[in-house]
Amino acid sequence: MIAILDYDAGNIKSVEKAVEYLGQSAKITRDRDEILASDKVILPGVGSFGDAMGKLKEYKLEQVIYDVVEKKIPFLGICLGLQLLYESSDESPGVTGLGLLKGKVNRIPEQAGLKIPHMGWNSLDVKEGATLFKGIGKNPYVYFVHSYYLQAEQEEEVAATTYYSTLIHASVEKDNIFACQFHPEKSSTVGLKILENFLHVESPIKEGC
Numbered sequence: 001m002i003a004i005l006d007y008d009a010g011n012i013k014s015v016e017k018a019v020e021y022l023g024q025s026a027k028i029t030r031d032r033d034e035i036l037a038s039d040k041v042i043l044p045g046v047g048s049f050g051d052a053m054g055k056l057k058e059y060k061l062e063q064v065i066y067d068v069v070e071k072k073i074p075f076l077g078i079c080l081g082l083q084l085l086y087e088s089s090d091e092s093p094g095v096t097g098l099g100l101l102k103g104k105v106n107r108i109p110e111q112a113g114l115k116i117p118h119m120g121w122n123s124l125d126v127k128e129g130a131t132l133f134k135g136i137g138k139n140p141y142v143y144f145v146h147s148y149y150l151q152a153e154q155e156e157e158v159a160a161t162t163y164y165s166t167l168i169h170a171s172v173e174k175d176n177i178f179a180c181q182f183h184p185e186k187s188s189t190v191g192l193k194i195l196e197n198f199l200h201v202e203s204p205i206k207e208g209c
Contacts, residue, residue, distance in 0.1 A: 001024075001025050001026070001027055001034075001037075001038045001039060002019050002024050002025065002026045002027070002038060002039060002040045002041075002042060002199070003026075003027060003029055003034060003035045003038035003040070003041045003042070004016055004019070004026055004027065004028045004029070004041075004042045004044065005028075005029070005030065005035070005041065005042065005043045005044075005061055005064075005065075006028045006029055006030045006059075007030065007045075007052065007055040007056050007059055007061055008055050009044065009045035009046060009047045009052055009055070009080060009081075010045065010046035010047055011044055011045065011046045011078075011079070011183070011185070012028055012044050012045070013028070014185045014186065015042060015044040015078065015185045016028055017185075018184070018185040018191075018192065018195055019042070019195065019199070021192070022192065022195060022196050022199060024199055030059045030060075030061055032060070032064050035064050035068065036064070036067060036068065036071065036073070038073065039073070039074075039203045040073065040074045040075075040076070040198065040199060040201070040203065041065075041068050041073055041074070041075045041076070042075075042076045042077075042078065042081070043065070043075070043076070043077045043078065043081035043084065044077075044078040044079065044080075044081050044185075045078065045079055045080035045081045045084070046079055046080055046145065047080055048080075048091060048092060049080065049083055049084065049089040049091040049092040049095060049097065049105070049148070050089075050091065050092030050095040051092075052080055052084055053084065053092070053095050053096070053097060053098075056084070056098075062098065065098060065100075066098075066100075069100060069175075069176065069177060071204060072175070072176045072204045073176060073203060073204060074176050074178065074198065074201040074202075074203060075176055075177050075178065076178045076179065076180075076198050077177075077178070077179035077180070078179070078180055078183060078184065078185070079145065079146060079180070079181060079182070079183055081179065082150060082171075082172070082179035082180060082181050083097070083105045083148060083150065083181075084097050084098050085097065085098050085100045085101045085172075085177065085179055086098070086099070086100075086101055086102070086103050086104070086105050086150065087099045087102070087103075088104075088105065089105035089148055090104075090105060090106050090107045090148060091105070091107070091147075091148050100177060101152065101153075101154075101157065101172065101174060101177065101179075102152070102153035102154060103150055103151055103152035103153045103154070103169070104150070104151045104153075105148050105149070105150055105151075106148060106149060106151060107147060107148055107149075108146075108147055108148065108149050108164065108165050108166065108168075109165045109166050110165070111165040114164065114165050116147050116165075117145060117146055117147040118144050118145070118146055118147070118149075118164045118165075119144065119145045120143065120144065121141045121142065121143055121144075122141065122142065122144055122162045122163075122164060122182075123139045123140065123141050123162065124139060124140055124141075124142060124160040124161065124162050124170055124171070124182075125138070125139060125160060125161045125162070126138050126139070126140070126159065126160045127158065127159050127160060130159035130160060130171070130173060131159070131173055131178065131197060131198075131201065132159060132160075132171060132173065132178055132180070132194050132197050132198060133159065133160065133171075133194065133197070134197050135193060135197070136190060136193055136194070140190045141187075141190065142170075142180075142182040142183070142184065142187040142190060142191060142194075143182055143183050143186040143187045143188075143191070144162070144164075144170075144181065144182045144183070145183065146181060149164075149166065149168040149169070149181065150168065150169040150170075150172070150181060151167075151169060152169045152172055154174075157172045157173060157174045158171070158172055159171040159172055159173045159178075162182075168181065169181070170182055176201075178198055178201070180194070
């Protein structure tokens with residue numbers, strides 16, 4: 001079962017539908033036991049950094065996420081879900097993020113002729129060997145909706161970049177943590193392949209009788 005974390009953020013149902021389209025059972029949940037017993041965990045989201053962190057704490061999901069990562073359960077952050085993995089965001093000064101990865105979430109710089117939020121299709125520059133992009137070309141087009149972007153501290157964690165006014169770290173991978181600034185569930189066949197690659201990441205062997 002794929003657990004999709006329920007913290008009142010936008011775009012959660014479309015992720016559920018995409019996972020089910022790929023033949024996997026999905027459940028939108030905030031139940032700790034259900035989440036920790038799942039094969040994979042997804043943190044999607046559209047919304048504000050500060051409000052989202054408030055909801056994660058309100059629903060006691062912050063500690064659950066730390067436990068998921070510690071148990072090595074494959075974890076995927078999407079859009080706001082990527083940004084929340086970091087320590088802070090320009091969007092919500094003074095609000096502390098999950099801090100699972102190191103880097104800055106900054107507002108996309110203004111540039112003549114470019115609209116913010118960055119909304120629409122843009123090509124990626126994919127790093128060779130990136131797990132989420134197996135079987136996908138080096139420069140696939142994916143769908144973005146965001147006003148803030150990641151500048152990861154550890155270059156080796158960056159799986160794909162794009163350019164929109166500035167260089168954007170569009171996807172990261174570290175151990176069992178995967179994340180995308182773009183929306184794979186809205187990125188047609190390429191996005192479905194990215195989700196499929198995540199769903200095929202090896203899960204930890206669960207102890208049983």
